[in-house]
Amino acid sequence: MQKPEPPAEPTLRRVIGLGPLILNGLAVIVGAGIYVAIGAVVRRAGDAAPLSFLLAGIPACLTGLCYAELASRFPEASGSVAYVRHGFGSDRIAQAIGAALTFAVAISAASIAQGAAHYLVTVLPLPTPFLVLSMIVGFTIIASRGIGASVWLASVMGAVEIGGLLVAAATGFLHIAPEHDISWVPSTFMGWQGVFAGAFIAFFAFIGFETLVNLAEEVKNPQRTVPLAIIGSVGVSVFLYIAVTSSIILADSPDANPLLGLFAGHGATLFAAIASIAVSNGVLLQIVMLARMFYGMAGNGQLPAALHRIDPATGSPHRATLLSGGIILAVALLVPFEMLLTATNAVSLGIFALVDLA
Secondary structure, three states: OOOOOOOOOOOOOOOEEEHHHHHHHHHHHHHHHHHHHHHHHHHHHHHHHHHHHHHHHHHHHEEEEHHHHHHHHHHOOHHHHHHHHHHHHHHHHHHHHHHHHHHHHHHHHHHHHHHHHHOOOOOOOOOHHHHHHHHHOOOOHHHOOOOHHHHHHHHHHHHHHHHHHHHHHHHHHOOOOOOOOOOOOOOOHHHHHHHHHHHHHHHHHHOOHHHHHHHHEEEEHHHHHHHHHHHHHHHHHHHHHHHHHHHHHHOOOOOOOHHHOOOOOOOHHHHHHHHHHHHHHHHHHHHHHHHHHHHHHHHOOOOOOOHHHHOOOOOHHHHHHHHHHHHHHHHHOOOOOHHHHHHHHHHHHHHHHHHHOO
């Protein structure tokens, strides 16, 4: 008598369409960038801050096109790791990229969590470490419930954060400071130094589009959908950054927290609540992204096979998700915020360069 074949291992479910994927891309790009990094860019570049965002957007767009091309060829959950493995034909280089990407994503998500806590503390006056802890643990639980719940929540939060930015831009343009003599393009060497220093920080504002490729195994028609989502999310984010930064400069908003400064005396608390939602959204998406990378690498034999297991009830790689949330929580509680921004850029630039070469 022939033995019955064992039941097939559960796999990731293809449930994500183009609209939700673009919203998720914008959520992680814009939430981390404009709400967290804009003050640092304005302090360095001054009135030329929109130019810093434009300069940072150029390499981000070019790298986004590389990711779009590779995602259409290799729609795998391990994303950048798979691209480097295919491009260079080396598992060791791919594993090194996986380690670097884990470090970069953990730092990015930790910085987002700390940035969200800085807004949230104005609404909930609780200790920042407690807010960070609650945020990361809560999002890890949501991410472990499956991609459907994660994408739905991230899409709703993404719509809220984009709406908040549009309101902020409109508020700035309605309160232009006539006495402010604005110089969009620097006329001195020191001015250009500030622009390029601001552009380096502004590049952080575009990190996030690469997380979309890690959802390839859960996207409908990934060869078409993922590239369109990458191009769409990067293009819209460039427009939003330039519009919001221009309104801040024209309104002469205070440098300490220029977005909140636009609402001084009228609606600052409400906007802080929106900003905390917007920024924290990136934490959820980074947890999901890192878990999918671990899942994909485990499937290729680059990590322990246990991380390739799918929970049949939720369709989520639950062990990989718990590991992802644990790493991000440890980094968020142990590493200072300013150090996070600088380290994220340096590591991400190296990863992007290797993917471009691939």
